[in-house]
Amino acid sequence: MHKYLIIPVLLGCSASVQALTLEQSIAQAMMNNPQLIQKYAQFEAKYKDKRAAFSDYLPQVSVYAATGYEKITYNNGREYDSELNRRELGLRVTQSLFSGFETVDEVARLDYEIKADQQALISAAENLSLEIAQIYIDLFQSQGVIELSEQNIKDHEDILNNIQNRAKKGLSSAADVAQVQSRLATANSGLLAARNNQFDLKAQYFDLVGEYPIDLHNPEVDSNYLPETLDIAIDRAKDNHPEIKASIFDVQAAEKQMDRDKSGFWPKIDLELDINNNDNIGGFEGPDDDGRIMLTMSYDIYSGGRTTARTEASAWRKEEAKAIRNNTYRQVIEGTTLAWNAFHFVGEQKGFYRQNVDFATQTEKGYMQQFVIGRRSLLDVLDSKIELFNARKNYLKASFDEKKARYRLINATGKLIEELRVDTPDAWKLKDNDDEENNQTDETTSSTAQEVSN
Template sequence: MRILAILPLIALSGTAHALTLEQSVAEALNKNPRLLQKYARFEAKYRDKRTAFSEYLPQIRLYAAYGYENVTNNSGNAVDTEMDRRELGLKISQMLFDGFKTSSDVARLDYEMRADQQSLVSEAENIGLEVSQVYLDLIKAQEIVKLQQKNVVDHQNILKDIQSRKSKGLSSDADVAQVQARLTTAQSGLLAAKNNQFDLEANYYDLVGSYPDNLMIPKPDANYLPTDLKQAIDLAVTSHPEVSAANLDINAASKQIERDKSGYWPKLALELDVNDNENIGGFEGPDDDARIMLTMSYDLYNGGRTNAKTEASKWRYQEATAVRDNTLRQVTEGTKLAWNAYTFVGEQKNFYQQNVDFASQAQQGYDKQFDLGRRSLLDVLDSKIELFVARRNYLNAAFDERKASYRLINATGKLVEALRVDTPEAWRLEDDKE
């Protein structure tokens, strides 16, 4: 089942919620102010497009006026009147041709609106990755705390044993002091691990809006993981929303050039003008007229404004092209880095797994040798510490591999889709909803 990003509001007092990664991402997308900012920009651009489209439609203007008029001369004739003047007029105009200004403007704003939509999707991808990273870091932190607690217990047990042996004259004060020093280090490590866990819980709350509980280790969808670097880069440059947004910005800049060139063309309009006036110009009585006219206006010279605006638009087009090229570089570089992390961390995890296996065998062997009197308690403690470090390294590598998987999917622009999180209908364009 797909998870809708707009969820019912949940009380956000200190209550903990058992949320999967998918649900956590959906919650974050529903509340994050960065997304609300992007969405507001997208909606504003949609209204801008509708404003430009209004130029295609008839413009209807009603004019009315009433007041006092005193006339002493009118067209060279002596007139001395004082009357109440009334004006009432209706003007309807229909644009027929404006040098492709309106069509270019509508197309430009449509491209800009679609670019803002892609930026909104890209922000959702980035927030989804942030939630994924902190979600996995939090589970890892919880496991590290458990591992640190076991390490402290092991040190405490060894300390009890060695204190017992000292009382029997089988160990020295130096041995006891050494174990006590190692115990304090282990206890300090436990406190640091708990502090890190609490920090991550705060980060999770900042992103999701609720405190986590009973987190479950997520598994990335293998269908969204590229099989090689070339496939990963191809997916990124064709699917990443930032690349799509940059291409749309180039199209918008091209339409801006066409819009600014409209000044080179004449303007044609059809106008209907009807007036119902009374007591105008010092003459008592009605003064009515009506006319329908085809009008044309053409700027023969406007101080070079059209040339300057067109040249500026061409430079904005070059800017948009450079931004697109830079975006492609960044997306490609990010994909390579994500692929390298995914590949090498996976290999590293295998070595850490072997390290855990060997350290576990060594620790068991030391226990047996201690029972036979061939190893000291400090030797046993050293083997337990080595096993603890091996397990901690493996935990880090295992979770880093999962984080790298989600980072790689994000690099291709498919993380929200891979998590089965539906974006709200309001984020989509009309043709996307069909």
């Protein structure tokens, strides 16, 4: 009964070693997609910023050297005449002992920004995966529509041959032949539109993955990742969605930036070592060497209100980050709710479309039998053919829409890459001791989610 609803398993002309499953398509896109490369570059750049900030923990070593001509006419108010070739060579080592916690807070701020950028990268990969999955499924749907359109053309050609034979026997008129030919032209036009749509989808696939689809395989969704209720879906989204995690890290980074800007209220203490090896200094011929090690302190008594203004600006940036975090929660909850509704209602809609196909099939067969015995007009038969064709297309679309809704719902909970069993590149992972800190931050994420929810 549903022989024209069979979903094609293969796309393209023949099997190929270049065939990509959905999972392979996404994995390839992760390595080559320009948008993800841009996000990854931002992620790596932040690591270098953190390393630059960390350098303030280490000694700063500088060498000074100079040589040239020196002429002195007066020295200490006395007339003095000296012409010498002056040479200077010095070494300075400075170790910061206390910077008002500026370095500590700056390193911590950049660490949170690194984690936020990592989550933003994962979020972009999640969204790209969903987009590829939808295009991938649309390609199967387009092939199904093409096959239905080809069958529709064949059915109209069979009717046309039948009517032409009847017209030769005087049982049908020329108007009947013209009417079938008109419907056949419309069917051919529909086939061209379906093929054009498939070419467009292939171009979109190329834009995302980097190569054209050759031999695709119909993906299956892991039902274990589908939440049973809307409340469960929202809870999963709050706990797992990378955009929520990124917004929480941004708030923590803003807090550390505010602490860093407060460092101007503290004194700066350094340990300095100076060694100089000079010749012919100040008009006196001969070596002039010295060395010293000193504990230095500097304290900014008044800077025109700069430190206060920076601290207040950082406080407002923290409020901005908190507002973005709260808005992100709302958007994720809204997106999860919309995805759940689509998943729930498309599944019900599919059942009605299946009934539509069954009834349209019965109608088409009955009208054809009644037409043969003269109880139905040719127009009734042609209309029943179109109704059956549209019913099959609607059912085909609903079947694939349901699958896309499943992937969309899993994406809304932040688990699509995991469901697809696609490993993110090792380069995307946190380095050094960041993994341990990230585990500790997961607890902060959960507590913050509860706080925002309340």
